[in-house]
Amino acid sequence: MKRVALVTLVVDDYDEAIRFYTEALGFRLAEDTPRPDGSRWVVVEPDTGGTGTGLLLARAKGGTQRDRVGDQTGGRVGFFLHTDDFARDHARMAAAGVTFLEEPRHEAYGSVVVFQDLYGNRWDLLQPASPDATDH
Secondary structure, eight states: OOOOOEEEEEESOHHHHHHIIIIISOOEEEEEEEOTTSOEEEEEEOSSTTOSOEEEEEEOOHHHHHHHTTOTTTTSEEEEEEOSOHHHHHHHHHHTTOEESSOOEEETTEEEEEEEOTTOOEEEEEEESSTTOOOO
16 A cells, blocks of 8 residues: 655744644644754644654755745645544634634535645645545
8 A cells, every 4th residue: 555654844943833733733743853964854744643644844944945935836725634523623723823714615525714824835624525525
């Protein structure tokens, strides 16, 4: 079986990114290991028991990477956070100060709302209508 294990997300600061993903989005810190070059190997993941794709939070190095922080997909929704309880997670995230870019919508494929992370990357919070209704 193959799966995408990690996706790199370029961030300004490890600790502020860890706080956002663990406190505002409810992810768990899976790993935070110092590296010999002064960087860190930081992985956060949705609390799914290790079955989902994790985010490697990589601190930007140099101007080119710093320019990508918050706009890694050119303004498109680039990340999709599935939930089994849309109302619960939307309310928790709103209470934690997450910025939503629209009102929640109920589409044929499920309940969805676009939000942004602490740097401005766009995400969908999505509760699929059924396990097969995830394409949109």
